[in-house]
Amino acid sequence: MKKEYLKIDKVVGPLIQVSDVDSVFYGEVVNIVEIATGNIKKGKVIKIEEQHVVIQVFQNTSGLAAGNSIINFTGESFNLPMSLDLLGRIFNGIGQPIDNGSEIFSAIEANINGRPINPMSREYPRNFIQTGISSIDTLATLIRGQKLPIFSGNGLPHNELAAQIVRQAQLGDDVDEPFGVVFAAIGVKHDDEKFFRKSFGESNVMDRVVMFVNYADDPIAERITTPRCALTAAEYLAFEKNMHILVVMTDITSYCEALREISSAREEVPSRKGYPGYMYSDLAALYERAGMLKNQKGSITFLPILTMPNDDITHPIPDLTGYITEGQLVLGRDLFQRSIYPPVSVLPSLSRLMKDGIGEGFTREDHAEVANQLFASYSKVQEVRDLSQIIGEDDLSQTDKKYMAFGRAFEAEFLNQGADESRTIVDSLDLGWKLLAMLPLTELDRLSPENIEKYFPKESQVE
Amino acid sequence: MAVIEQNQAKGIISSINGPVIKGRNMVSFKMREMVTVGEKSLIGEVIVLEGDIGTIQVYEETEGLKVGEVILPTGRPLSLNLGPGMLKNMFDGIQRPLAKIQEVSPIFIPEGIGLLSIDEAQLWEATITAKPGDILLAGAVFGLVKETEVIQNRLMVPPNLSGTVVSVVPDGSYTIKDMLVKLRDEKNDIHELKMAHQWPVRTPRPTAYRQETLVPLITGQRIIDIFFPIAKGGTAAIPGGFGTGKTMTQHQLAKWSDADIIVYIGCGERGNEMTEVIEDFPKLIDPRSGKSIMERTVLIANTSNMPVAAREASIYTGVTIAEYYRDMGYAVAMMADSTSRWAEALREISGRLEEMPAEEGYPAYLPSRIAEFYERAGSVQTLGGDEGSITIIGAVSPAGGDFSEPVTENTKRFVNVFLALDKNLAYARHYPAINWLESYSGYIKILSDWYEDHVAPDCIELRNKMIELLYQENKLLEMVMLVGEDVLPDDQRWVLEIARIIKVGYLQQNAYNKEDTYVPLAKQYAMLKAIEYFYEKGRAGLKLGIPTSQLKNQEIISAFIKMKYTIPNDDLSGLDELKNQIDSYYDALFKRYQD
Numbered sequence A: 001m002k003k004e005y006l007k008i009d010k011v012v013g014p015l016i017q018v019s020d021v022d023s024v025f026y027g028e029v030v031n032i033v034e035i036a037t038g039n040i041k042k043g044k045v046i047k048i049e050e051q052h053v054v055i056q057v058f059q060n061t062s063g064l065a066a067g068n069s070i071i072n073f074t075g076e077s078f079n080l081p082m083s084l085d086l087l088g089r090i091f092n093g094i095g096q097p098i099d100n101g102s103e104i105f106s107a108i109e110a111n112i113n114g115r116p117i118n119p120m121s122r123e124y125p126r127n128f129i130q131t132g133i134s135s136i137d138t139l140a141t142l143i144r145g146q147k148l149p150i151f152s153g154n155g156l157p158h159n160e161l162a163a164q165i166v167r168q169a170q171l172g173d174d175v176d177e178p179f180g181v182v183f184a185a186i187g188v189k190h191d192d193e194k195f196f197r198k199s200f201g202e203s204n205v206m207d208r209v210v211m212f213v214n215y216a217d218d219p220i221a222e223r224i225t226t227p228r229c230a231l232t233a234a235e236y237l238a239f240e241k242n243m244h245i246l247v248v249m250t251d252i253t254s255y256c257e258a259l260r261e262i263s264s265a266r267e268e269v270p271s272r273k274g275y276p277g278y279m280y281s282d283l284a285a286l287y288e289r290a291g292m293l294k295n296q297k298g299s300i301t302f303l304p305i306l307t308m309p310n311d312d313i314t315h316p317i318p319d320l321t322g323y324i325t326e327g328q329l330v331l332g333r334d335l336f337q338r339s340i341y342p343p344v345s346v347l348p349s350l351s352r353l354m355k356d357g358i359g360e361g362f363t364r365e366d367h368a369e370v371a372n373q374l375f376a377s378y379s380k381v382q383e384v385r386d387l388s389q390i391i392g393e394d395d396l397s398q399t400d401k402k403y404m405a406f407g408r409a410f411e412a413e414f415l416n417q418g419a420d421e422s423r424t425i426v427d428s429l430d431l432g433w434k435l436l437a438m439l440p441l442t443e444l445d446r447l448s449p450e451n452i453e454k455y456f457p458k459e460s461q462v463e
Numbered sequence B: 001m002a003v004i005e006q007n008q009a010k011g012i013i014s015s016i017n018g019p020v021i022k023g024r025n026m027v028s029f030k031m032r033e034m035v036t037v038g039e040k041s042l043i044g045e046v047i048v049l050e051g052d053i054g055t056i057q058v059y060e061e062t063e064g065l066k067v068g069e070v071i072l073p074t075g076r077p078l079s080l081n082l083g084p085g086m087l088k089n090m091f092d093g094i095q096r097p098l099a100k101i102q103e104v105s106p107i108f109i110p111e112g113i114g115l116l117s118i119d120e121a122q123l124w125e126a127t128i129t130a131k132p133g134d135i136l137l138a139g140a141v142f143g144l145v146k147e148t149e150v151i152q153n154r155l156m157v158p159p160n161l162s163g164t165v166v167s168v169v170p171d172g173s174y175t176i177k178d179m180l181v182k183l184r185d186e187k188n189d190i191h192e193l194k195m196a197h198q199w200p201v202r203t204p205r206p207t208a209y210r211q212e213t214l215v216p217l218i219t220g221q222r223i224i225d226i227f228f229p230i231a232k233g234g235t236a237a238i239p240g241g242f243g244t245g246k247t248m249t250q251h252q253l254a255k256w257s258d259a260d261i262i263v264y265i266g267c268g269e270r271g272n273e274m275t276e277v278i279e280d281f282p283k284l285i286d287p288r289s290g291k292s293i294m295e296r297t298v299l300i301a302n303t304s305n306m307p308v309a310a311r312e313a314s315i316y317t318g319v320t321i322a323e324y325y326r327d328m329g330y331a332v333a334m335m336a337d338s339t340s341r342w343a344e345a346l347r348e349i350s351g352r353l354e355e356m357p358a359e360e361g362y363p364a365y366l367p368s369r370i371a372e373f374y375e376r377a378g379s380v381q382t383l384g385g386d387e388g389s390i391t392i393i394g395a396v397s398p399a400g401g402d403f404s405e406p407v408t409e410n411t412k413r414f415v416n417v418f419l420a421l422d423k424n425l426a427y428a429r430h431y432p433a434i435n436w437l438e439s440y441s442g443y444i445k446i447l448s449d450w451y452e453d454h455v456a457p458d459c460i461e462l463r464n465k466m467i468e469l470l471y472q473e474n475k476l477l478e479m480v481m482l483v484g485e486d487v488l489p490d491d492q493r494w495v496l497e498i499a500r501i502i503k504v505g506y507l508q509q510n511a512y513n514k515e516d517t518y519v520p521l522a523k524q525y526a527m528l529k530a531i532e533y534f535y536e537k538g539r540a541g542l543k544l545g546i547p548t549s550q551l552k553n554q555e556i557i558s559a560f561i562k563m564k565y566t567i568p569n570d571d572l573s574g575l576d577e578l579k580n581q582i583d584s585y586y587d588a589l590f591k592r593y594q595d
C-alpha cells in the first residue's frame, strides 16, 4: 500500500519535514513527485517524531514547497538491484544509470547500508598485491582485502597514482581469478572523472569496471549514498560472485563535507571543525566493508582517496580515516614540488597488514629488514638535513654527508619512477640494497648478518 | 512479585532518531531496564524516564522500525549471564556469542537475533564442594568446573545471596541451567544455585575490601616492566595518534602478561584486528602454562561498524566479566581498545538526547564515567576470601594525536601509568613508540621492594640511572641540533652513544621477532646491567683522557644493538661473554693510555 502526502512543512537545505504521517519506517525510501513536471526526487526518512518525519532528499531541493509536490512513501529500504550486468556500467550516486544503458533488472536486491561483517567470518588478509611501485611495494605493501587510503592534497597527483595502481596491480593469484574495479566519484570535477574513465579504457578494464559518479555540481545529499551504492556493488561482486574487487573512491573529503552540511541542517551538536560527532562511525561503516571472508574466494581491496585540507594530517578527515583504515599512503607536497613522482612521503606512510604478507614465501626473506632499514636510515636523513640547514652541509661529519647523499639518491631513484613503469618487488628490494650500500655498514643496524652476506652489493662496499 | 498487566507494561514507539528512540506509555518501566523494541525485538536499554515517556538506546540497527511498534520490558537491567563458557569465546558488546550469531547468519550480523549468551546446552563436569548443612556466604565457592585447560571456574554463590545448604546434586555433567545446590536464606526462602548467575553490567560487583597492590604485572616488554611498570590491580592508559602502536601494545600485553585471565575489548576498532586475535591466539603458547593463551582469554568485539550504543555497553560488559573472574580469586588483566570510541559513543547518544554539551561536544559527565570505569580496577579481598585483582589498560585515541583533548586529559587524571605513544618515534619505526620522557608510572615506589627482592637489589636504582641518561641525552640533542655533535665535550658524546644503545638496543623491542616479542625479567635486567657496565667502562676511559672516538668500538656497540636477538632468553651467558669482550678490549686500550 502506497502512502502519499501533500504537505511539506519546511525545507532546510537537503532536508524536508512532513507532518501527519502514519506508519512509515525509519530509513524508508520516499519519492517526491513534483506535480507540475512529474519529476521524481528520491529521499530517505532519517528521523521520526510522532507524526513528524524528516526526509533527506538526494537531489536538489530547490523549488520544493508545500503544495507543489507529492510525497510518496515506498515502503522499502534503499535497495539496489544486483547482477553481473553492473560491470561496465556507469551510475549516478543513487544507483541510476547515466550511461544511456538500460536499468539493471534483478531479483537480487541489496540494502545499500550493508551490515557489519561478523569478525568470526573474516579471514585475516595476507596476500601481497604487487603494484609495481617501489615505495608502496617495499615500504607500505598493499595486501589483498586491505583498506589503504591515499592521503593527498589539492593539486597532488593522487588520481595518477590511483590509476597507475589500477593498471598495474595484480589482484588474483592466478590469471583466471576474476577481478573487477568499482569506482566511486564523490563530488569530483568532470575532468577528474574523465581522467579515470580514459585510464580504465586505456588499460582495457572498462568492461570490468562499475562506476558510481556524483559530480561536484551534483546534489550533496547524493554524496552520502554514492559510496554506499559502490560498496554494495563491490560486496555483491566479491562475496556473491567470487571476484577480487578493487574499490577506488575519490574524494572522501567531499563526502565528509556533505556529512557536515547535512548535520548542520539537522542542527546537531558539532564536534571538531563542525564535523558531526558520529563521523568516525559513519566512515567506519564504509571502510569496514573491505576485507576477505573465510571459505570465500572473493575480496574487497579498498583505496579511498582524500585531500587533506591545508595538507594537514591532523584535520578530522584524514585523522578519523587513519584511525579506521589499515594504514595510509601519504603524498608529500615537497616531493611533488621537486618533481618526484609518485611523491609518496614514506615516513608517515604505513601498511599495517604488510607484516604477514611479506617475507619468505610471499615476497622475499629480506623484505622486512630492508623496509625497516630504509625507514630508519631515511628518518635519520631528515635529522641530518635539519642539522645541515643550521651548520651547513660542509661542516657535517663524514657519516652525515653519506646520509645526505643517500637521501638524495633514495628520492631520485627509489621513490621516483615513471607513471608507466612497473617494477617487480625483487627489483625494488635490490634497488633498496644498492642505495643502503651508500651508508657505512655500521649504520645499518636493522639488517641481519645473514641477509647482509646474501644481498649486500659487494662491489660498492666502502671502507 | 506483582504481576504487571500485559498491556499496561507495553510501551509504544513514538519517535526514532538513529540508535535513540522514544516510547509512550512507559510509566511502569524502570530506569536502566533492558527492553525489546519493535517487531524484530531489538535489544535496548531505558536511559531516560520522564513521565510516561521513556528514551531508549537500542543496541542494534534501527532501520525498519516504525512509530507505533511495541516496546516490551524484560524486568531487569542490562545484565550478563556469568558462568563457564566465556573463555576462548568472542562476544558482541552485550555478551552475544559471535560464533552463535555466525550459525544463524554466516557472514553479516543481522538485527533481531534476540538475547543470546553463553551456551546453555553445553555439559560441564562439575564437582560440588558444598555439603548439606554448610553455611555459604555471598561469594563462597560451592563447586568447581574445569572451564578450559588452564582455568578452573569456581562456582560462586551470587554476591547478593547467602544461606544454608539444603541439598546438593552429585558430581557429574550439568548445563548452566541445571540446579546444583539448594540454599535456604535467612527468610527461609529457598534459592537454586546454578553454574551461572545474572549480574547487571553497570553495577560493580561487591568485594570484601580493597587492598594495596604490591606486585607488578609482568608483561615481557622491557620499556613497561623495567621503566614504567604496571601494578596488578592498577590502571594504565596508552594514548597515541593513529598508527602509533596502541593495538600492537595491547595485543602484546594480552599475549604475554602474567595475568590468569585476559579480557580483551575491541571497542569501536577494526574487524580484522579481532579476526587476527582469533586466528593467532590459539597458536601462541603461554610461557607459564605451556598451553595456548586463548585458554585464558575472553574477547568482546564491537567493531567500528557495529551499532554505537552497544559500543557504550561493551566496556561495562568487559569489566563485569573481569570482576566475575576476579571474584574467583584470579588476577585479571583487561585491555580496552579504544576507550575513546566508548567516550565518542557517549557523546553521540548524548547528542541525540539533546543534552547540553561540555567540551568538544562531550557530555559533562564524561569525567565521572571515565573515573567510575577505572575505579573498577583494583586488588581486592574477594567475598569468598581470596585475593583477586583487575588491571585495566585502556587505549586512548586522541583526535589529531593531540593529548590536550578531553578524553586523554580526563583519563590521565584517573590512571597511574601513562604510556605516551609518539608519532615521531613511530615514523622512525622505533617500536614500541612509547616516549620515555612523557610516560610515567606511579607504581615505582610501591613496587620497588618487589623488584629488589625478585629481580636484583639495584634494579630500580639502575632503572633510574638509565632514565637519567635519557633525560641528559634529550638536553644534549637540543644542543647538537644547534651546533653539531663534534663540538660537544667527550663525556657528553659518550652519553649520547650510550643513550643510543639504550634506545635502539634496549627500548626498541620487536614484536614480530620470536626471541624479542617476550623477554623474561632476568634478561631485561641483565641487558640493562650490561649497558651500564659499558657506560662505566667508557667513563673510566674518559678519566684517562681517552677520546670518545677511541672508546667507540663498533664491534661491541653492534653486539649491544643485536643482543636482544643474539642472546637467547633462557641462556644469558652471552652477556658475560660480552662483558669479557669489553674488558679485554678496554683493558688493553687503557693500558696503552696509562703507559
Ligand SMILES: Nc1ncnc2c1ncn2[C@@H]1O[C@H](COP(=O)(O)OP(=O)(O)OP(=O)(O)O)[C@@H](O)[C@H]1O
Residues within 6 Å of the ligand: A322, A323, A324, A350, A351, A352, A353, A355, B240, B241, B242, B243, B244, B245, B246, B247, B248, B249, B269, B397, B431, B432, B433, B509, B510, B511, B512
Ligand atoms: N612493538 C611493535 N613492533 C613492531 N611493529 C610495531 C610495534 N608497534 C607498532 N608497530 C607497527 O605499527 C603499526 C600500527 O600499530 P597499531 O595498529 O597498534 O596502531 P594503533 O595505535 O592501534 O592505531 P589506530 O589508532 O589507528 O588503531 C603496526 O601495524 C606495526 O606495523
Ligand SMILES: [Mg+2]
Residues within 6 Å of the ligand: B246, B247, B248, B269, B337
Ligand atoms: Mg589500534
